[in-house]
Amino acid sequence: MAVNPNYPVIESAWGPAWDYNAGAVPADRYVDVTGRTLGTFSGSRGRQAELDQVQAGTASVVLSNPDGAIDPANATGPYAGRILPFQPFRQRAQWPPSVNLLNSTQATCGAGLGGTVIDTSAAGPSMFTETDPAGGQFLTSGTAAQGSTVAQFAVAATATATQWICYTAQPAVRAGQTYTVQLQVRNVTPGTTVQVAAGYRTRDAKNTAASTAVGSTATLVGNATAAWTQLTLTATAAANAAMQFVGVQVVTAPGSAANIQVDAWQLERGSAATTWVQPGTWYGMFAGFTEHNPSQWQMDGTYGTLLPPSTDAFGLLSQVKLPDPLAAEIASHNPRFIYRLDDPAGSTSAADSTGKSPPMPVLSSKYGKGALSFGAAVTANDTVTGVFTGSSGTVAHFGNPSVGANTFGPCTYLSLTGAGITGPVDAGAGWTRMIAFRYTGPTPAYAADLWCCMDNTRNSAGAPAGTTLIISIDSTGHLALNSSGPNSAGANLFVPPWPAVTDGNWHLLFLTQNAATGQRTFRLDDSGFTQTIPAGNIPQGLTMDSIGAFVDNQIRFTSSNFGGEIAFVAEFPTALAVSDRENLYSAWKASCAGESTDARYARILRYAGYAGPTSIQTGLTTAMGPADFGGQDAVTALQAVVDTEGGAHFVDGSGTVTFQSRAARYNTLTPAYVFGERVDLGEFPYEDCQPDQDSAHLGNQIAVTQQGTGQVFTAVDDASVKAYAPRTLSRTINSLDPLECQDAAFYLASRYRQPLMRLAGIKLHPSAYPALWPVCLALELGTRVRVMRRPVGAPATSYEQFVENLAWTLDDKGDAVLTVQTSPADTTPYGLFAAWHTTLKTAAAIGATTITVNNSQDNTNPLAAQLAQGQQLKIEPGVTNAETVTVQSVGNTSPGWTSAVITLTAPLAKAHAAGIAVTELLPTGLTNPAAWDTATSMFDTATFAY
Structure with a gap:
């Protein structure tokens, strides 16, 4: 294998053994089609400017096919039946080039x-x-x-x-x-x-x-x-x-x-x-999936080519429509069935939204009909916290008589038995049942049964005497589990120590059983309780399964009727983990409100079925509003998260979906590479540069809409309006914090009030200047670069930029060009102002007149320059043992100090342990000294206490 030392080893590879693979571009098992490439390979990734939505990365290549080996219609070819859409395609390069085709770690x-x-x-x-x-x-x-x-x-x-x-x-x-x-x-x-x-x-x-x-x-x-x-x-x-x-x-x-x-x-x-x-290092230039496989046959049909266009994971994710968060969360756990009970009014059965089970019929007792209706709205006694927002659908209302009474009488109920379901299925990994309910009846005189499973065993009096699994509300208003194994073995009444559920509000209940560990877990809303399963208590041989009452299907008698509403009757064929149940509850209760942007981004990828590699930074927005992406495609939903964060996202050259927080650019203060003609100064040459004083992205009247409330937060720069006329810029963000929405408006006004210099294209030509190869191959979206211009007779100009788009062109004659598009870095650096704070180095006793503290963040300047006589400090802020003290004097310190003694004007009234916080006084309601005063500070202002 001959190696050109001035050109990387290029590999164009296609994976006929793979399919879409849940969006993951695999690392191995490819066919090398580099020898078949004709003309030009081109690939592009990124966006035009930082305010734009990222575009799916695309690549195109022409493959020689005179032998018909890669013709999808060739039924006898080497890949017959395996030339399909959405198979992986990667373009990568090894630099420095070598004969060794392995990666460096392998070799x-x-x-x-x-x-x-x-x-x-x-x-x-x-x-x-x-x-x-x-x-x-x-x-x-x-x-x-x-x-x-x-x-x-x-x-x-x-x-x-x-x-x-x-x-x-x-x-x-x-x-x-x-x-x-x-x-x-x-x-x-x-x-x-x-x-x-x-x-x-x-x-x-x-x-x-x-x-x-x-x-x-x-x-x-x-x-x-x-x-x-x-x-x-x-x-x-x-x-x-x-x-x-x-x-x-x-x-x-x-x-x-x-x-x-x-x-x-x-x-x-x-x-x-x-x-x-x-x-050398293998660098990813493009990694994605073929969209389809168009062929061309030229020279009277004797010479064929294949021209498969490819797109990265975003291209495929853009075709995935997301359901509402609750439906998506449920589906992600592969339920056995899920009866949402949001069927239209007048329905005589409930449909299984998984499509795996028949409809669950509405049946009535031998004693006559009760009342069960579909189409009820979600209401609660507490209309703020007592409802759930994870679904906008309706629920089923149970209006039977004799609620909670041990009385045989009229009743209408839902029969899982009628749908062919007669109890939980344990495939060896346990099971989990879930039900949402709102009880509106009186505290039961006996019990109100939510879910009732039994077998056919009866005693001489005709009462059940076999396996039971009954979830009910007992005579104290608490949830209870009445369970037993075959022939009533291990009979057990389990009443978890929770508050009563007779409050007229919605609750979500999970019952998880894991025979392998011998444990059973009840989880109500956001708390759980686990018990060891009594010996012989594993339900077996169940023959009947009903919702809304105690139902004996053998003779169709009913009692212990439930009153209220029920929704989301579901079963999962595994013992769900705690985190799984937490996710389901969060999706049901509040559409996942309160989670950070990185958690929301990962959630959307999971709901979209993406299983490929990710690189997700911790977001700075820590409390998003409800997820309302139902009906959106996955990429649009991901972009909305990025807009809220003020960050960036892309698929890198190796196929990794990448999310960057806004801190990624705030904190990148120096360029990774400098482009210019001064090679002697470490700069890398370019052939073309197209700077533009971009007026299309001017914004001086900013409107940021808080998605959950529709409230609009504005920022106006009057000087910019006067200079450039009103230029509106709108953004919708899904943050729960109104101050964050206002800060976003201030930031946008600060950044876009003046036209910024953008570089529409920087042409890098590594095949003409091989020293550029490692730079071009290592360049990634979001990289900070500096571009120098030195006009004759004028001072040098420096452009501080972030890479927004990378477009490769490689032809079969050995020419290679990378065109880079950039957006400007912020022209103003940012700082974080915090209250002075530290911790006690040693414990302080009642009556002490001095305290010894550890060094604060600034231990270069003497502490006496940071604290003044008469200044007040808070010891243990935010807790009941808090105490306010006044500084009388500060001991001498020198640069690098690690501790200092502060003399107080009065003895301590309380004892304080070593390691607890000591801080300047904070504004009312604030306990975090490391946070700036968000009530008074904004972009382009500075506020000092002294």
Whole structure:
């Protein structure tokens, strides 16, 4: 394999063995189609300006297809039936270029990662093992074959022939290409012997074996200081290869367990092993999915090309429509059934929104009809906190007589039995049942049954005497679980220690049972209680399942009627974790209001079914309003979160969905790269620069709308209005904090009141100037750069910018151009003003007239310059033991001080422990000294107390 030292190794790879893969661009199992590329590859990612919505990244390539091998209509081709839309496509480049096709971690077996377990997740180095259940580890070694780390893998005594000790499938395969693999191995377990060989395998697009090759057997005799043995193998990829696997494998079962170490790994094209080299870094240029596969046949239909346009994960997520948060949260846990009970008025059954079960019929007792109606509105005694907002639908109303009484009489109820459901299904992982209810009857004289499950066992008097699982409101107004196993074994009445639920407000109840752990958990709203399941108490053989009363389907008698409303009758085929139940409650109660922007961003990705890699920074907006993205596409919903945060998001060159908080740009104060003609000053040359004094993004009359309330917060810059005429700029943000909405308006006015210099395009030409390759390949959206202009006879001009768009063009003649579009960095730096605060270094007793404090944030200036005589301080602010004291004098301190003594004007009235807070007095209602006074400060103003 010849290497051009001035041009990276380029790989264009397609994954016919994959499908959409939940939006995750896989790291391995690709076909290398680089040799088929014709004309120009182009790829673009980003947005035009920082106020714009990010666009889905796109790429286009023309693939030569004279043999018809990649023709979707070729039923006998090597990829027949596996050339489909939404398969992964990646474009990447290795710099510096080398013959070694592995990534650096694989080739060096963990350089710099000594002492860590090998990450076998999608974010890991794509190093895997079949013999080590733990996945292997990187170890620091003074006798490594190269460098200072090795990879070590356990091999069990029962390991079988052809099992991989270590392998990767990351490098894309070229059908018919000859490859050579080499690696160094040794056995470090004394008294053991293991036979190994280098291995090479390919599989086709349907993941069936295509070819197998094994190198010469090496017998590794165990020794703590064993010498290295080099394994090599030359093999040719099958004509229908869609992936390749290379590594070291077991030849015969070793008979005793051993640890095998691997180092100096190399895969190269060609029929002979060359000297091992450390490969350059593989940089992602584009990672996404083909949208469709249009073909062209020219020269009278004898020469074919394939032109698959590709889009990144945002392109596919933009096609995913989101339901309301509650429906999405429920669906994310794969429910067995979910009867929302939001059916139209007059319905005679309730529909299962999962589509997995038949409708649940409305039935009546043998004693006559009661009252059950659909279409009721969500109401509560407490109309503010007693309702739920996670769904805008209606609910079912139960208006039966004899509510809560042990009386046989008229009743209408919902029959899960009639839908073929006769109790929870336990597939080995437990189960969870969920029900939302509002009880409006009197405190039951006996019980009001929400959910009733039984079997057919009866005693001589005809009363149930078998398995039961009944959730009810008891005679004290509390929830209770009446349960027993077969033949009433382990009969148990469980009453969790909660407040009564007879308040006329909505509640959400979970009942989770995990037979594996022997525990059962009740969770009501935001609190839970767990009990050990009594012996023999696991429900089995249930034959009837009803909602809204005690129902014996054998003879259709009813009692213990429920009165009020019910919704969201659901079952999940697993014992949901605490976090899962918390998420469901949050979605039901308040549409996930109160969560941070990073949590909301991750939630939307989860609801959209995205399972790919993410990089999500902690958002600075910590309390968003209700999630109302129902009906929106996922990318629009994600963009709304970014707008609220004032941050950015994109899919990077390797396919990772990235969310950046607003702090990412606030805190990036220096450029990563400087572009200009002064190479002697470390600048990188560019060929074209197009600055523009952008007036399209002027804004001097700002209107920020708080999404949840519709309240509008304004900021006006009169000087800008006078200079440029009124220029409106509107933004809707979903923050619960009105002060944050006002701050957003002030910020937008501060930034956009004057026209800003934007660079519509900076042309970088790495193929003409190879020193640009590592810069161009490492550039990512959101990177801060500086662009220099030095006009003849005029002072140099500097543009401080953030990268907003990257557009690559590579042609088959070796030319490569990267066009970069940028937006300006903020022209004003920002600071955070805080009250003086520290902690007590030592405990202070009642009557003490001095306190010793630890250093505050400023320990360069003397403390006497920060605190004045007569100034008041608060010890333990915000708690009942708080005490206000007055400074009489401050002890001497010098730069770097770590503690200081403060003398007080009066003795302490209370004792205070070491480590508690000491701060300047704060405005009423504030307890956080590290926060600025949001009531008085705004952008472009400064307020000082002294």
